[in-house]
Amino acid sequence: MNNKNEKISHRSLGIISQIAYDVSGIFLSDKKADLVISRLNKRLRENKLSNFEEYCDLIQSNATERSQMIAALTTNVTAFYREVHHFNYLSRLVEEKFIRRIQDGEELRIWSAACSSGEEVYSAAMTVSEVLMGSPSAKIKILGTDIDTNMLKKSKIALYDLEEKKSIPLEKFNKFCLEKEGAFTFKREILELVRFNPLNLIAGWPFESKFHAIFCRNVAIYFDKLTREKLWFRLAQRLHVGGEIYIGHSERISNPELLGLRPVGLNSYKRVK
Ligand SMILES: C[S@@+](CC[C@H](N)C(=O)[O-])C[C@H]1O[C@@H](n2cnc3c(N)ncnc32)[C@H](O)[C@@H]1O
Known part of the structure; x- marks a missing residue:
């Protein structure tokens, strides 16, 4: 039939x-x-x-x-180091703004708020690991959440097709990845930094904590204006002052100053108060 x-x-x-x-x-x-x-x-x-x-x-x-x-x-399209400027901003943010606090014992917290199959989370983990290489006692937690539990399973398994290897610069691949069974995964030092949990961005969020950086990219495009604006407001509240939020290439926060945010680069905003 x-x-x-x-x-x-x-x-x-x-x-x-x-x-x-x-x-x-x-x-x-x-x-x-x-x-x-x-x-x-x-x-x-x-x-x-x-x-x-x-x-x-x-x-x-x-x-x-x-x-x-x-x-x-929904589409789950994603890639390692997608919109790579955000990972450069993250690296600069940790190095210039937060490194002292982290060396003094504060946990570095990053949230990928619609992480799909995890590439964004692992890219952030590699980025901050490089910056904090000289601070072996640094505490780092990178949270990946998504509404789609099938994608979260993939994220947790962390086994990626070799085709995706080309999105990762070779020196980072050699430093942080391992080939395994015709695919690749990450070394333990990277896997230990990440957590994945289901979370619907328009429902309640089961944690109160703040983050030094939030990636919320290529998901708000699915929402209407009111839902988007509520989301930007809630996310801004979850940033530490000085922290940054990175959004997708076709997304924009209108009136960021009303949320205590200032644009700091391509589709990027810093919480200034
Ligand atoms: C295109 S992917 C974005 C992946 C990644 N952030 C990136 O930019 O490469 C969009 C993701 O948003 C998730 N999503 C859609 N609606 C959501 C919601 N209400 N709460 C949380 N995640 C949602 C989808 O499941 C999908 O994995």
Whole structure:
């Protein structure tokens, strides 16, 4: 049976869009019908359903399928050292602003707030490890969170295709990575710095702590203006004064000064008060 659905009714699109918005903040306009069809056809097949009406009945009654739907609707594209300027800013930030405090015992805390399969987290770990090479007792914690638990599993396993090796400068690869079973992973000193937990950015955050740097890149593009602005406000509050937030190349924080932030580079803001 060929059960590829090419059409979705206005009603089904409305139900799917509303649930996506309520659960994850993802905003799907009417123009996204083709994307919804192409991303969700696989979910229909896996659930042996023949049309989107039946799929709407399922997601209204089944929380697990709602999560699968969100995972299918979002893109997980990422890469090691993606938008590399942010890792240069992070390196400068630690070296120029926080190194003394860290050497005096403060834990360096970095948050990758929509980490997908973990590349951003491991890139940050390699970056700060290089800066703090001469401070072996430095305490470092890099938290990766995402709404998509399948991606978090990949992040924790930390086994990457050799194809991705080319995004990592060779001297860093040699210093921090290990080839394993036709793939590569990270040395223990890097794996020990990272933690991964599920977290929905539009729901409550189960920790109170502040961070020296936050990466929140290429996720707010899915949200509407109100959800984005609330997110920037909440993230700004989680930065130490002097800390920096890095956002995606097509994202922007309007009126950063109202949040105590000042632009400090490409898609980067420093908390100044
Ligand atoms: C394009 S990836 C970005 C990965 C990485 N930050 C980067 O820029 O390379 C977007 C990620 O946002 C996650 N996401 C979407 N909605 C979310 C939400 N409400 N809370 C947390 N993560 C979310 C998706 O699961 C996906 O892994």
